Amino acid sequence: MEEYIKKIRKEFGHERLILNFAGCILFDEQNRLILQKRADCGKYGFFGGMVEPGESVAEAAVREVKEESGLDVEIASFFGVYSKYFAEYENGDKAQPICHIFKAKIIGGNPIDSNSETSEIGYFNLENLPELFCRQHRDILDDLINGREFVFR
Numbered sequence: 001m002e003e004y005i006k007k008i009r010k011e012f013g014h015e016r017l018i019l020n021f022a023g024c025i026l027f028d029e030q031n032r033l034i035l036q037k038r039a040d041c042g043k044y045g046f047f048g049g050m051v052e053p054g055e056s057v058a059e060a061a062v063r064e065v066k067e068e069s070g071l072d073v074e075i076a077s078f079f080g081v082y083s084k085y086f087a088e089y090e091n092g093d094k095a096q097p098i099c100h101i102f103k104a105k106i107i108g109g110n111p112i113d114s115n116s117e118t119s120e121i122g123y124f125n126l127e128n129l130p131e132l133f134c135r136q137h138r139d140i141l142d143d144l145i146n147g148r149e150f151v152f153r
Helices: 002-012 059-068 133-147
Strands: 017-027 033-040 047-050 073-082 095-108 118-124
Touching: 002 073, 017 059, 017 073, 033 047, 033 059, 033 073, 059 073, 059 095, 059 118, 073 133, 118 133
Parallel strands: 017 095
Antiparallel strands: 017 033, 017 047, 033 118, 073 095
């Protein structure tokens, strides 16, 4: 995936690109929300990442959860699309990340302690949640807490 983005960036430089992301909302057996503490910024967010060429958004969401958590999941339902957000990365690249979010259930795997993308996995009751790393993820969390699904922002 990195090579794909490098190729596009070679052509367009730091201009804003529309990038497709996919992620999952996960709960454990105690009904705690499972979040990723990101290695890049030290803040929490939902598991997810960029859709790779040839993947569906659902396939990307499942793959990203596995890469970032060690957990195997299956998609349970569609949750929402979060599209009107803008990001600027440390290197000056600009993007409009469009994130497709699913609810998923854990079907196997073993949670990791950490890797290059995840510094830890956190388990939270909805009454005691950490600050999430970006507005897009905060809006997903707000919709989850307020019982909104099938969201298009």
